[in-house]
Amino acid sequence: DQKVYVLLGDGEINEGQVWEAAMLAGSLKLDNLIAIVDRNKIQQSNFSDAIVDSEPLDAKFRAFGWDVARINGHDFEAIAGAFDQVHASSGKPFVIVADTEKGYGVSFLSGQLKKHGVALKADEKEKAYAELPVAADLDIASLIQSKQSFGAYAKPAAIKLEATLPADFDASKPQAPRAAYGDALKALGAQNERIWVIDGDVSNSTFSERFAQAHPARHIECGIAEQNMVSVGVGVSATGKVAVVNSFARFFERAYDQIEMGAYSQANLKVVGSHIGVSIGEDGASQMAMADCGFFRALPGAVVICPADYVSAYKLTATILEHEGFCYMRNVRGNVPVLYSADETFPLGDYKVLKSSDADQAIVLASGVTVPEALSAAEQLAAEGIAVRVIDAYSLKPFPSERLLQECQGLGTRHVFTIEDHYPVGGLGDAALEALNGSGVKVEKLAVTEYPESGSTAALMAKYGIDAAALKARVLSVLK
Structure with a gap:
């Protein structure tokens, strides 16, 4: 039974999102939604119609499946009549297009450009009050209190869920x-x-x-x-x-x-x-x-x-x-090998060590689709006598910075490699750099360093240096 009111400026309706919402509301027949467009014809830099002519607004909203009332926004009887129409309407959202004049009722503001965001000086404020039929001693504090208390509701408790895998889950098959x-x-x-x-x-x-x-x-x-x-x-x-x-x-x-x-x-x-x-x-x-x-x-x-x-x-x-x-x-799109048992847990701010030994010479951090690539590279490196630790860094934020630093210190390594299906800036590599800053550990980032093109998954991961072969080559070049 609740009504939702949205106040729009006639400059704001240049935004595409307004019409995305208008189209959806008409399609869903949201008859509890009421929009009010303040058609004051002035925007920040110029008159509205000199920027984008938005008319005919009433016809546009009707075409989107809305009921429309166009009124003089300074006529209180017209405003009351429009809201009577709102309550009588059903099956469609409703819009009131209110033709107004910016600064109405104040002689030195009415219809004037370049007043957007400009505060009145003290003498101008007194002059404006003198021209308006309102009290100069408005109880602003009580208005703010009323606003703060309106619509407040108790925050619901956090939900608890049981994440039990489907009974027909088959860990032997790669899945997306x-x-x-x-x-x-x-x-x-x-x-x-x-x-x-x-x-x-x-x-x-x-x-x-x-x-x-x-x-x-x-x-x-x-x-x-x-x-x-x-x-x-x-x-x-x-x-x-x-x-x-x-x-x-x-x-x-x-x-x-x-x-x-x-x-x-x-x-x-x-x-x-x-x-x-x-x-x-x-x-x-x-x-x-x-x-x-x-x-x-x-x-x-x-x-x-x-x-x-x-x-x-x-x-x-x-x-x-x-x-x-x-x-x-x-979320990764393609089918990838199943890496974990059904009872594994994944707390935020942590990671999973998938391959390790006391002889590890470096740490490899991977996420998403690059985790199987990191495991493959580690196997190939092991065949050449080089052991590396492979970590699934599933939690990019919060990032397990302290644990990673301790992992490096405990292993005594000064080499961390990151491999990710992302540009080099802002992703896993940078998270590792932030965590290890000042520690003396060098971070080698493998990431996509140019605008990508179309191709097969394998071809593109190879081309942009984020597959097992690229990781193996980088580790060898650094450690040898």
Whole structure:
């Protein structure tokens, strides 16, 4: 029964996200949504129509499936009549286009450019008060108190989930981490109705469709509109739900503003991006997320993870759903070997040592699709008498800095190699550099150093130097 009101400026509606939202609202027939457009015709730098002519606004909203009232925004009877129409309307969202004049009622402000963000001087304030039919001694403190108390609700308790792998799970077959994520999302969604999933027309690729098919009442399809999709997720989380938004990791780059503002507002939002790096192969550079870790790791308080196999992806899905706060999960697209037993756990801020000995001469940190490559390189190096320790660095943030430093000190090594399907800046290599800064340990980074092209997974990983052969060659060149 609740109504949601959105106040828009006529400059703001230049933004594509506004029309992403308008299209979705009309499609879903959200008749509890009311938008109010302040059509004051002045923006920061010029008159609105000199920047982008947005008319006819009423016809545009009608074309998007909205009911519309266009009124004189300074006429209180017209305003009241418009809200009467809102309450009588059903089956469609409603927009009030209010024609107004910026600075209305103040002679030296009315209709004037270059007043955006300009505070009045003391004498101007007194002059404005004298021209307006309002009291100069407004009780601002009580207004602020009223705002702070409005809409407050008790923060729900963190959820607890049981991440039990499917009964038909076959560890002998290579499987895609994104498929594990889809399986986990479906199963965990059955355990807690606070879990909601939001998609952007790629759910059959991200495997979040498995949740949608099992729990359709808690699934929202937003179409190819990532900025609005993320904003919907933030809104869903604000109601006390655990919101999960899904897309190709590359496509989330279109919504970095909305993602950061969601994190800033402490949204309990889970961003899950699949199709990461050059390992997606033939789809090419437009689909490859190469710089995502740099952005997400930069966000204060964010959790960033990259599972390497089916088991870790399944278990880490539960981990981020249980975690109260903003999380980013980087999902591998292709089939990879199963590395872990079904009872393995993956706490945040830790890593897994997959191969080690007392004779190890160096440490190799890998994440995601490069973990099997690191294990293969280690086997080849062992055949040549060189032992290296292989670590699955699944938790990119929080990063297990202290443990890694102790690992290096305990082993007595001064060489750490990182290998990742990502650009060299902002990812695993930089996390290791930050952890080992000042320790005397040298970090050798293997990463994609140029804009990638299309090709097979194996060919691209070889071309950009992030496969087993490249790692073996780098280790040999450094240690020998």
